[in-house]
Amino acid sequence: MELYETNQLKIYNSLSKSKEIFKPVVEGNVGMYVCGPTVYSNVHLGNVRTFMSFDLVFRYLKQLGYKVRYVRNITDAGHLENDADEGEDRIAKKARLEKIEPMEVVQRYTVDFHETLQKINNLPPSIEPTATGHIVEQIEIIKDILQKGMAYEINGSVYFDVLKYNETEHYGILSGRNIEDSIHNTRELDGQSEKKNPQDFALWKRAEEKHIMRWPSPWGEGFPGWHLECTAMSTKYLGEIFDIHGGGMDLKFPHHECEIAQSKVKNKVNPVNYWMHANMLILNGQKMAKSTGNYILPNEIFTGENNILSKAFSPSATRFFMMQAHYRSVLDFSNDALEAAEKGYIKLMEALNKLDNIEVGKVSSVNIGDWKQRCYEAMNDDFNSSVLIANLFEGVKYINLLIEKKETISAADFKEFQNTLNTFVFDVLGLKNDLEQNASEKLNGLVEMLIKMRKEARDNRDWALSDKIRDELAVLGIQLKDGKEGTTFSIN
RNA sequence: GGCGUUUUGGCCGAGUGGCUAGGCAGAGGUCUGCAAAACCUCGUACAGCGGUUCGAAUCCGCUAGACGCCUCCA
Numbered sequence: 001m002e003l004y005e006t007n008q009l010k011i012y013n014s015l016s017k018s019k020e021i022f023k024p025v026v027e028g029n030v031g032m033y034v035c036g037p038t039v040y041s042n043v044h045l046g047n048v049r050t051f052m053s054f055d056l057v058f059r060y061l062k063q064l065g066y067k068v069r070y071v072r073n074i075t076d077a078g079h080l081e082n083d084a085d086e087g088e089d090r091i092a093k094k095a096r097l098e099k100i101e102p103m104e105v106v107q108r109y110t111v112d113f114h115e116t117l118q119k120i121n122n123l124p125p126s127i128e129p130t131a132t133g134h135i136v137e138q139i140e141i142i143k144d145i146l147q148k149g150m151a152y153e154i155n156g157s158v159y160f161d162v163l164k165y166n167e168t169e170h171y172g173i174l175s176g177r178n179i180e181d182s183i184h185n186t187r188e189l190d191g192q193s194e195k196k197n198p199q200d201f202a203l204w205k206r207a208e209e210k211h212i213m214r215w216p217s218p219w220g221e222g223f224p225g226w227h228l229e230c231t232a233m234s235t236k237y238l239g240e241i242f243d244i245h246g247g248g249m250d251l252k253f254p255h256h257e258c259e260i261a262q263s264k265v266k267n268k269v270n271p272v273n274y275w276m277h278a279n280m281l282i283l284n285g286q287k288m289a290k291s292t293g294n295y296i297l298p299n300e301i302f303t304g305e306n307n308i309l310s311k312a313f314s315p316s317a318t319r320f321f322m323m324q325a326h327y328r329s330v331l332d333f334s335n336d337a338l339e340a341a342e343k344g345y346i347k348l349m350e351a352l353n354k355l356d357n358i359e360v361g362k363v364s365s366v367n368i369g370d371w372k373q374r375c376y377e378a379m380n381d382d383f384n385s386s387v388l389i390a391n392l393f394e395g396v397k398y399i400n401l402l403i404e405k406k407e408t409i410s411a412a413d414f415k416e417f418q419n420t421l422n423t424f425v426f427d428v429l430g431l432k433n434d435l436e437q438n439a440s441e442k443l444n445g446l447v448e449m450l451i452k453m454r455k456e457a458r459d460n461r462d463w464a465l466s467d468k469i470r471d472e473l474a475v476l477g478i479q480l481k482d483g484k485e486g487t488t489f490s491i492n
Numbered sequence: 493g494g495c496g497u498u499u500u501g502g503c504c505g506a507g508u509g510g511c512u513a514g515g516c517a518g519a520g521g522u523c524u525g526c527a528a529a530a531c532c533u534c535g536u537a538c539a540g541c542g543g544u545u546c547g548a549a550u551c552c553g554c555u556a557g558a559c560g561c562c563u564c565c566a
Contacts (some may be wrong), residue, residue: 034566035566037566046566047566050566051566175562176495177561248565250561250565250566252560254562279497280560280566285559287565287566288566289564289565290565326506332505336516337504338504340515341515341516343517347515384506384507386505387513389515390506390513390514393515400529401531404523
């Protein structure tokens, strides 16, 4: 029996604006798609937060026993800068600036993306498709939408006819807009565009002469519109209707709105059952963004090379900092907040390291079953990592009280306690125990220190003490070897 | 201007119509040769103004601030 059968998971659905009981299309299986990065620069911490939020979702779904297919794309083409820019591809633009091949830019930043997410201990998705690898699929969708009369071709570009779509469907269903408002409010902004209406979005863009990334199509050489790739790749790997679609809050409109429209026309169905949106990471009172320069890179945190932080912070402390907030809340990034989080993280890890010091007894005075239940309930309530962590600190308190023998625990309960802590701290939250990783270095330092103290004893001809140090270390499996150059040691 | 979100104690951050997370910082205490850690206790916060209610920080309205989207964006 899998855990999902006894745990009622609730997910906040952006589409209904309410928490709903999660029920997958196919029992025991979950299809999840998350909009990935555009690989034209290093991922900043704000990007990382979103991917970490969905990493938490992925991890918890797996913990509940679901078989999860997690698809996250790499946008390596087709990202329109803006309409006035004659559709110059964002990646091509950067490539020209740096005088290198577009795919070289893509490669460089894809590697950076993977390295960064690995450092912060995100699990890799099940499938990570690229936009350039799915040009054919995208062209097929465009043909289909054209054939159904919901798009039109002009000068080698194809646009989705939003107004026509809106006659029978609601364009704006996800973001809570209606097209009429939007017409009134964008009229002044747009100049002469080849689009029929400013609201229309590109499915295919004609490539100008200088444009490097281009593919042949029935409408001439060009490249696909940004919104299309997600529709193509999500439905290709997860089916026409799948369970979860995630992304940053800032993608809700127009990106996700457009995805819904494309799928509704092509497949005549609402593609996604649960829309999840992760909230923004705020720096200096505003969201982190590449375009405004208001951002910090993960590596700048890990090395401490930046003007914002007083010191370096480990990936784990950084991850803990983010996990302390709920994924749907705006989170403020600051030195004080990170410092506080780091201390909390260390407190948690220190407690886990002390688990072995607990002596089990016959009966338990702490209610491990209830506590475990509260941990699951926190996560079942729309992945509330914040409340989960509060419960974990309750567990820290238990550990300390048990060591001080102010509480007691049975062997069976202790095993469950230990398993549950490990499950939530390492498997679900995805934290790593940095303190443990440093342990071997510290052990070396410790033995060096004893060698020094033993030398002092020997210099004082305190043979009793020096022999005691050597013998007791030997019992621990640490052998001291006195040589001409001083004392060395080996650990068995 | 439109749409949406939000405003919690010194800081970060959960949450609920009445039993009022958690972390960090702070105060007092226990323990300790000293210290640290740990444990116990404490501050009694929910933008402002109205309303609904036996009762609201939690529901509704208004006001103010902040943020996000409306253009590429995690």
